[in-house]
Amino acid sequence: MAHSGFRGLAERSDTRLVLAGGIPGLPFHFRQDPLSSFFLLLLGAASVGTLIYTGGFMKKEPPRTNALFFFRTALFLSSMGGVFLADDAYIFMLSWELMALVSFFMILTERKREDVRRAGYLYLLMAHGGSLLILFAFALLASHGSLSGPHSLEDFSFSSMSKTLLSPPLALLVFLLAVLGFGAKAGILPLHVWLPLAHPAAPAPASALLSGIMLKTAVYGLLRILFGLEGLPQLHASFGIGLLLAGGVMALFGILYALLQSNPKSLLAYSSIENIGIILLGIGLSILYLKTGHPAAGAVALSAALYHAMNHAFFKSLLFLGAGTMVHATGETDLNRMGGLLHKMPLSGLFVLVGVFSISGLPPTNGFVSEWLLLQATLQAPSLSGTILRSAVLFGAALLVLSSALAAMGFLKFFGIGYLGQPRSEGARDAHECSLPERIGMGWLTLGTLFLGFFPAFVLSGIRGAVFSLSGADLPSFSHEFGWTWLLPFPPHGPSTSPIFLAGLLLLLALPVFWLARLPGRGRRRSVPAWGCGYPGPTERSQASAESFAQPIRHFFPVFFSMKRHIPTPDDPDPVFSLAVEDPHWPLLYRPLFRLFSLVAESAEKVRTGRISVYLVYSFATLLFLLSVLRWR
Amino acid sequence: MVAVEAFQLLFVLLFAPLLYGWIAIVRAFLSNRTPAGLLQPWRNLLRLFRKETVLPEGHSILFILVPPVFFSVIAGASLLVPFLLVSPPLAPVADAVMLVGLFSLARMTMALGAMDVGTPFGDMGARREMMVAFLTEPATLMILFTVSLWSGSTSIPSIIRSLTDGHDPFHPSLLIAALAFILVFLGENARIPIDNPTTHLELTMIHEAMLLEYSGPLLALMEWGSMQKLLLYLLIGIDFFAPSGMPEDPTLLSVLAGSGILAGKLLLLGSGIALIESLFAKLRIFRVPEFTALAYLLSTLGFLLHFVLEV
Numbered sequence: 001m002a003h004s005g006f007r008g009l010a011e012r013s014d015t016r017l018v019l020a021g022g023i024p025g026l027p028f029h030f031r032q033d034p035l036s037s038f039f040l041l042l043l044g045a046a047s048v049g050t051l052i053y054t055g056g057f058m059k060k061e062p063p064r065t066n067a068l069f070f071f072r073t074a075l076f077l078s079s080m081g082g083v084f085l086a087d088d089a090y091i092f093m094l095s096w097e098l099m100a101l102v103s104f105f106m107i108l109t110e111r112k113r114e115d116v117r118r119a120g121y122l123y124l125l126m127a128h129g130g131s132l133l134i135l136f137a138f139a140l141l142a143s144h145g146s147l148s149g150p151h152s153l154e155d156f157s158f159s160s161m162s163k164t165l166l167s168p169p170l171a172l173l174v175f176l177l178a179v180l181g182f183g184a185k186a187g188i189l190p191l192h193v194w195l196p197l198a199h200p201a202a203p204a205p206a207s208a209l210l211s212g213i214m215l216k217t218a219v220y221g222l223l224r225i226l227f228g229l230e231g232l233p234q235l236h237a238s239f240g241i242g243l244l245l246a247g248g249v250m251a252l253f254g255i256l257y258a259l260l261q262s263n264p265k266s267l268l269a270y271s272s273i274e275n276i277g278i279i280l281l282g283i284g285l286s287i288l289y290l291k292t293g294h295p296a297a298g299a300v301a302l303s304a305a306l307y308h309a310m311n312h313a314f315f316k317s318l319l320f321l322g323a324g325t326m327v328h329a330t331g332e333t334d335l336n337r338m339g340g341l342l343h344k345m346p347l348s349g350l351f352v353l354v355g356v357f358s359i360s361g362l363p364p365t366n367g368f369v370s371e372w373l374l375l376q377a378t379l380q381a382p383s384l385s386g387t388i389l390r391s392a393v394l395f396g397a398a399l400l401v402l403s404s405a406l407a408a409m410g411f412l413k414f415f416g417i418g419y420l421g422q423p424r425s426e427g428a429r430d431a432h433e434c435s436l437p438e439r440i441g442m443g444w445l446t447l448g449t450l451f452l453g454f455f456p457a458f459v460l461s462g463i464r465g466a467v468f469s470l471s472g473a474d475l476p477s478f479s480h481e482f483g484w485t486w487l488l489p490f491p492p493h494g495p496s497t498s499p500i501f502l503a504g505l506l507l508l509l510a511l512p513v514f515w516l517a518r519l520p521g522r523g524r525r526r527s528v529p530a531w532g533c534g535y536p537g538p539t540e541r542s543q544a545s546a547e548s549f550a551q552p553i554r555h556f557f558p559v560f561f562s563m564k565r566h567i568p569t570p571d572d573p574d575p576v577f578s579l580a581v582e583d584p585h586w587p588l589l590y591r592p593l594f595r596l597f598s599l600v601a602e603s604a605e606k607v608r609t610g611r612i613s614v615y616l617v618y619s620f621a622t623l624l625f626l627l628s629v630l631r632w633r
Numbered sequence: 634m635v636a637v638e639a640f641q642l643l644f645v646l647l648f649a650p651l652l653y654g655w656i657a658i659v660r661a662f663l664s665n666r667t668p669a670g671l672l673q674p675w676r677n678l679l680r681l682f683r684k685e686t687v688l689p690e691g692h693s694i695l696f697i698l699v700p701p702v703f704f705s706v707i708a709g710a711s712l713l714v715p716f717l718l719v720s721p722p723l724a725p726v727a728d729a730v731m732l733v734g735l736f737s738l739a740r741m742t743m744a745l746g747a748m749d750v751g752t753p754f755g756d757m758g759a760r761r762e763m764m765v766a767f768l769t770e771p772a773t774l775m776i777l778f779t780v781s782l783w784s785g786s787t788s789i790p791s792i793i794r795s796l797t798d799g800h801d802p803f804h805p806s807l808l809i810a811a812l813a814f815i816l817v818f819l820g821e822n823a824r825i826p827i828d829n830p831t832t833h834l835e836l837t838m839i840h841e842a843m844l845l846e847y848s849g850p851l852l853a854l855m856e857w858g859s860m861q862k863l864l865l866y867l868l869i870g871i872d873f874f875a876p877s878g879m880p881e882d883p884t885l886l887s888v889l890a891g892s893g894i895l896a897g898k899l900l901l902l903g904s905g906i907a908l909i910e911s912l913f914a915k916l917r918i919f920r921v922p923e924f925t926a927l928a929y930l931l932s933t934l935g936f937l938l939h940f941v942l943e944v
Contacts, residue, residue, distance in 0.1 A: 363735060376730075420695070529689070531754065
């Protein structure tokens, strides 16, 4: 069905076309430049796997639900395509809003559940708040910095907006509006609260699309406004510092909360916050370098951000689909009731293992490649002048390495509790391997992940065009034969690394070692019960729980969590230990905000008396007020 | 050139158990005991290779795959770290960031193997290992960044060259980074203030808890791999902080002389480890993150110090 259309999209998107079609009156501008092409490729290539998977995942649903879901998915994907191709503010906002609405309905697939409805509503609220800010940013750009507003509708096309010259305070305002507006979609720190609620609420293929691809539309929008429309000359290095530190804090916060989650999909949703943080860190770093006259380092940082966006689209979709199969196979949504799934689902378990290694940034996978690029870019800090700039980059690097080390711990928990060990519930005992389309879909994403890891030079040659069009700086590359096996040399003329050589080397070494491991044991192997401290018959309850992984983290980073702990006293007749951890943004920011909002609403209620004469007085007074305002001008 | 790489691999494979034996000898000497001899780790390994494999019930294929993979990742790292020559032929394949990545790959596979059977000890060991690693790994990277500031590149040969060029012999940032490296070394290799390599006490063990279900050749591979890891960490430390005397040109004579100097440095460092292990008691497990956080902070401080004092 929809598969073939999007496969076509994936292949076509390598062409660089400039299209300007239109309707009389207000023409629709479309344009496919290298940046759009890159994101279209991401959209096409990563959604193919998810779409194939959906075929198997929705098999047991009634045909009506099935058709509705496919319809929404197709609409969702085409609206995202519209966002990537738009070349004027009107069509951009139209696609953007369509995307928000359709994804709202995709989250509400299981609309009978109270928590799903709440999550969906919160998402809608955030999405619309964000679009409002983006609209303001567009309006500022279209009005050319003057307060009288845009002169004609043509001013809303991107090509006319990119000529706008803004005064420094207005440039800062546009930057803030864009970061907050797109940040609401990408889950930037105080605006992230919808993300961990909405992603787990949606069915697995929908969350894969939401997290793998929709978050990238926000990255695209941010890049488009900052580099394309506002333009590099109007940015300031301090914008870069802000984005860099915001991204670093976001990465650390996201992964710390991911470590605490027992629901596999919430864990993945929080880890999306971490990954978007890493992407923002890369963008901030590139602004910083480009504005201080280090084009090569800036280009590497920007390509690291783009590379990571591509990686995240693949491995996060893969892991969300994997989490979907875990939930489907066991009928449980808690990691503590899974376990031992590798025995029952070996192939999909293997795919998920590849995803786990990639997202933890271990060589020779793709997560490592983008991390390597980003670290190399941060290492150019000594060429910056001024301790503030250098320290900002240094703290960015420190946060980055810390959060990637924590990611390994979080995903060891994900895989170790979910797939390894012994089954922890009846559902996990009766688990079964997922259907063929599901395995093919996950296999496609796995292959994509491996390709991105082993052949970074190919990917970078694709990214190079996008980076050049954004920053005007070129990436260094190897000119000699076999250049395709290496990562780019950075600093230029410097050394590099080669994931594919490394993988080959490891394979070459592993073969004799396998032989060594088997040599004496041939025929002399027996099975005994595992050691359970001398107690016979270890039960599945004696295994580690998902929470036990979080315990040292909770103790070590108490400032990030607002915890409520109840420890029973010795003479308590009903001793229960309870612990509730909450995102501090709820008690500190959102609940006071909601309370204030309802307070204002209630006091506004007081003017409503129900007598028509009073209402007439209100409208008369308003009219008088407006007339006097007009006369004032 | 191939000979150099083969010699590097052989050196690490053969010398790693001997270094373990040497540390045990010095420790025994310091506590007035009779040592078991330099070859004791080798005897243990050979005995393990001759034994049968006892597998726990309910293991998956991952359990059997983990030891060979772990071993070959570490052995692969021994081809990439320069120690006999400043620039061995395979060194360009991996820079120092890649090496740190390889060590975390090894750690992750080991933790997966430990969690495979689902015994309380395996899970506990894996969890604690990650608890130590989530701060030592970033600390290692920050140390590496500090030493690479002079060359601006993360490839180890160029780091060594920039440090042996000798414009200014004393750098405060290097001193702090070296301190941090000692802490990281002890944490990563399960040495005494963090973990006791000779204990099987349930409440405190980390590394041994992960290996509890392994036996025979599989256990031998894991142990041998861990010994190599310890040696490789020392070699990386020598590369970063005491690289003098390492030959540039691959003639037989200079390589032999260089490896002689290297062996001397290693014996000295081994005695240093034994001294630390004899002087300090093991930390409570809850205090471990404080120790590793100190390493992380020190390494970040070293980096910062370079900017403030040395540029």
